Amino acid sequence: MQLGHFHSEYIYIVIKMLKAFGLLPGAVAAYFVRHWWQGQRQQRAQEGWPSVDAVVVGSKVVREGWRNYWAEITYTYFVDEYRTGNYLRKFSHKDDADAFVREMRDKRPRVHFKESAPDTSTMLDRDLEMIAPLAIRSR
Numbered sequence: 001m002q003l004g005h006f007h008s009e010y011i012y013i014v015i016k017m018l019k020a021f022g023l024l025p026g027a028v029a030a031y032f033v034r035h036w037w038q039g040q041r042q043q044r045a046q047e048g049w050p051s052v053d054a055v056v057v058g059s060k061v062v063r064e065g066w067r068n069y070w071a072e073i074t075y076t077y078f079v080d081e082y083r084t085g086n087y088l089r090k091f092s093h094k095d096d097a098d099a100f101v102r103e104m105r106d107k108r109p110r111v112h113f114k115e116s117a118p119d120t121s122t123m124l125d126r127d128l129e130m131i132a133p134l135a136i137r138s139r
Contacts, residue, residue: 069097103132
C-alpha cells in the first residue's frame with residue numbers, strides 16, 4: 001500500500017469518527033476501520049492482483065496502548081519504476097513483533113499490486129507465512 005495515500009485517507013476517516021462519536025468511541029472505531037481497511041486490501045489482492053518480488057528496506061516496532069504493538073515493514077518493488085509500500089501487522093507482545101521484524105529483514109516477499117494503480121500494493125498473510133512462518137504466529 002502506498003503510505004501517503006493510505007495515511008491521508010485514514011486520517012480523514014479518523015477525524016470524521018472522532019467528530020461524530022467523541023474521543024474514546026471514535027478512537028475505537030478508527031482502530032476497527034484500520035483493521036477492516038487492511039483486510040479489504042488483502043481480499044482484493046487475493047482476487048487477482050498481479051504480484052512481483054519486493055525487497056524489505058526497513059522495519060520498526062511501534063507501541064500503541066498498553067498491549068498493542070505494530071510491526072511496520074517498508075518495502076520496494078518494481079512495476080515500470082521503483083515503488084515503495086508499507087505493511088502493518090499487529091501483535092499483542094513486543095517480543096513477537098520484534099521477532100517478526102527480525103525475520104523480515106533482507107527478505108524478498110511477494111507483493112501484490114493493483115494493475116490500474118501500481119502504487120497501491122499489499123503483502124498477503126499467506127505469502128508471508130512462507131518466508132517467516134515462525135515469526136508470523138503470535139501468542
